[in-house]
Amino acid sequence: MSDAELDTQALMPTDEDIAFYQRNGYYVSKQVLSDELIDAAVEGSERIYRCDYDERFPWSDNPRVDRSFGVPFTDRSRSRTDGYASFHSFGLRALARLPIISAIAAALTGAEEIRYWKDQLIYKPPARESDENEGVTGFHQDKRYWATCKSDRMITAWIPFQDCSTRNGCLVMIKGSHRWRNNHALVTFDEKNMDFIKEKLINTQGDELVEVPMELKRGQVSFHDCYTIHGSYANRSDSPRRALSVHLQDGENRYRNLNFLSSEGPVYQHSHDLVCRKTANGLPDYSDPEIFPTLHPAPGTTGHAG
Numbered sequence: 449m450s451d452a453e454l455d456t457q458a459l460m461p462t463d464e465d466i467a468f469y470q471r472n473g474y475y476v477s478k479q480v481l482s483d484e485l486i487d488a489a490v491e492g493s494e495r496i497y498r499c500d501y502d503e504r505f506p507w508s509d510n511p512r513v514d515r516s517f518g519v520p521f522t523d524r525s526r527s528r529t530d531g532y533a534s535f536h537s538f539g540l541r542a543l544a545r546l547p548i549i550s551a552i553a554a555a556l557t558g559a560e561e562i563r564y565w566k567d568q569l570i571y572k573p574p575a576r577e578s579d580e581n582e583g584v585t586g587f588h589q590d591k592r593y594w595a596t597c598k599s600d601r602m603i604t605a606w607i608p609f610q611d612c613s614t615r616n617g618c619l620v621m622i623k624g625s626h627r628w629r630n631n632h633a634l635v636t637f638d639e640k641n642m643d644f645i646k647e648k649l650i651n652t653q654g655d656e657l658v659e660v661p662m663e664l665k666r667g668q669v670s671f672h673d674c675y676t677i678h679g680s681y682a683n684r685s686d687s688p689r690r691a692l693s694v695h696l697q698d699g700e701n702r703y704r705n706l707n708f709l710s711s712e713g714p715v716y717q718h719s720h721d722l723v724c725r726k727t728a729n730g731l732p733d734y735s736d737p738e739i740f741p742t743l744h745p746a747p748g749t750t751g752h753a754g
């Protein structure tokens with residue numbers, strides 16, 4: 449094994465870590481990211497906020513794909529979420545497609561193949577006294593936003609760009625919540641009233657609701673199952689809290705068409721459906737290599753030791 453391979457092995461989750469992930473629905477990595485990578489991601493974010501894109505696509509101006517396209521980020525007392533950031537910034541792309549992140553995702557989910565699914569660049573400003581809920585991310589389940597995905601094995605890597613604690617509004621996981629059933633209402637990313645979500649919407653099935661803050665050092669990454677309930681409270685520090693969420697699909701994920709359920713037009717549609725290529729029968733192809741590159745096994749390798 450080369451030095452590089454040895455280093456990678458040392459950063460991977462152990463069997464105990466994988467069992468912990470399966471039991472609790474989340475995992476915190478070792479320090480896997482270099483300062484240079486994160487510095488480039490911060491710089492890339494600022495370029496996105498100036499609408500200075502490193503690369504453009506035919507859909508880069510379509511507000512139906514993402515409402516942040518072409519909108520400069522000037523009022524820094526507000527929070528902001530940008531989809532498709534890794535398409536428009538090379539610095540963010542390097543982070544979103546980093547081999548160690550997809551290798552950890554494969555180990556945790558047990559999937560042989562991991563493809564990119566999407567990313568979200570999130571800026572959480574210091575909460576103002578006038579609006580103490582600014583920047584709250586309501587407890588939600590990622591999978592509820594991906595009804596068009598057949599897979600139940602999707603996973604998210606959450607990458608903060610600075611140390612994170614409860615003070616600056618780190619991500620908070622609800623322990624073991626990926627195993628709870630009947631939480632279909634949790635499309636609540638934008639809901640600011642956490643107590644309402646906890647008391648009225650979350651079905652704990654009799655378990656205790658335990659919140660676990662992801663207090664991470666810069667360079668660490670947390671991972672969560674697509675059914676783990678998670679969110680984040682306001683930022684009580686003096687500096688913005690920046691993070692990139694990288695959402696990943698296993699190789700077996702396919703588009704599923706639920707629109708027969710509605711006579712009102714395509715209700716179950718993801719913005720990706722406007723962006724990716726179509727299969728022979730005209731449906732979105734969630735293995736389109738332009739939009740959903742395979743990240744693991746790394747291209748050009750078999751992924752098997754022997």
Ligand SMILES: O=C(O)CCC(=O)C(=O)O
Pocket residue numbers: 570585590604605606619678679680691693694
């Ligand atoms: O950063 C946040 O507040 C939310 C992130 C999130 O929902 C995710 O990574 O899936």
Ligand SMILES: [Fe+2]
Pocket residue numbers: 588589590678
């Ligand atoms: Fe999420």
